[in-house]
Amino acid sequence: MSKNPPGDAALTAFARYDDASQPSRVVAGYPNTRTRTPAAAPVAYVPGLSEITGPSFDGATLRPCEHNLAVAPDTGRRAIGQIIALAGRVSDEDGRPVRHSLVELWQANGAGRYIHGHDDNDAPLDPDFIGVGRAVTDGEGVYRFITIKPGAYPVPNSGNWWRPPHIHFSLFGSSAMSRLVTQMYFPGEPLNAHDRLINSVPDAAARERLVCRVVDNPLAPVPALGFAFDIVLRGRAGTPWIDA
């Protein structure tokens, strides 16, 4: 066994998540949060090499069309719905771009239906839309997707809870400590204010960061509606602050 320390002690100092800008673990009106959330307090520990390292996906296995959900790869036909160009910058808490990092995305189709065995919604499937995409961030930490705007859908047995249009994101970042799974929402949607998942985040400014913004269409002259959604992943302690 090596006598050298396997990693710098400084590397293990990851910032703690701020509870005000992260969702509460138990959410009223969402029963699974009660039956699946641990009752005991989490164990305090010093992250080791297995936590401060993590998988990297360089995109070698990605096919060129995987970032484009709006066109069926086999038929070339357009999916039903409003075409959108969605891009954003992934950075860590120090503002450094998260480069060459895998972004997984999934969403309902324009009618609010997923291709998934657990989706009992009777909205129609779209034969030209599978609703799954992958991209790898570039040298500036920027990802890009072309897709269609998803529809809203009702949550079964939940009263009048309809999920607002949203897109799911899964990111890995630079280590297992920066893994993030989240959902992106659209600006100006009336359902946003009533959504139990958005409202699970106590801090209003943090909730706002889950909403993308309208930007110039990067695909012009292809008629797409441009949206930007920047993502910040957990970084090491020592976040820069400025006097303000």
Next chain:
Amino acid sequence: MKRRLVPPPTPSQTIGPFFPPHLIPPGANDLTSRAPGAPPAAGEIVLLSGKIIGDGGKPAVNALIEIWQADAGGRFDHPADRRNTPIDRNFAFWGRARTDGEGGYRFRTIKPGSVDGVSAPHISVTILGSGLMRRLVTRMYFPGEALNDGDALLRGLDEARRYRLIARRKSPLPRGGEREELAVIFDIVLRGEGETPFLDD
């Protein structure tokens, strides 16, 4: 007054019930090679299986479980591991699986080495699922490991909780191949009696 240059991390949201099967391709739960049919990683093969269970013993169906671990030599393929020791490029280091209708999952992997000769061999486990607004993180340790007694994380737990992080040996299967295989069971209780200790994230 001080102001952050960059906002705090983007809030987590639940993975929900509709994580696409497309993102769990065949072989995603087999870490013993980089791709189906690719050259095999070195080390003792581990057949890891278990159930994820919610409150009242109800199986957590349709949850996502991801594992990450060192190779047989205790090495990670990552820049934060700065040692000069060799990396097993045939090992996948990471894998994911979805729980079935009984909450069951399975992986085929390699027994990791200790990273420093002091901390016990272990596998990092992340669980995502409907109802989990934030991920859950824990570690799985191996039964009968001499290093378990000195492992800092295990030592910090009382005895009953410590054993919930140690997999149990499954009765040996008939030997099929030439390589040694270790079959272990690691059940994960999200909430309630026998709750698994989860790490502060």
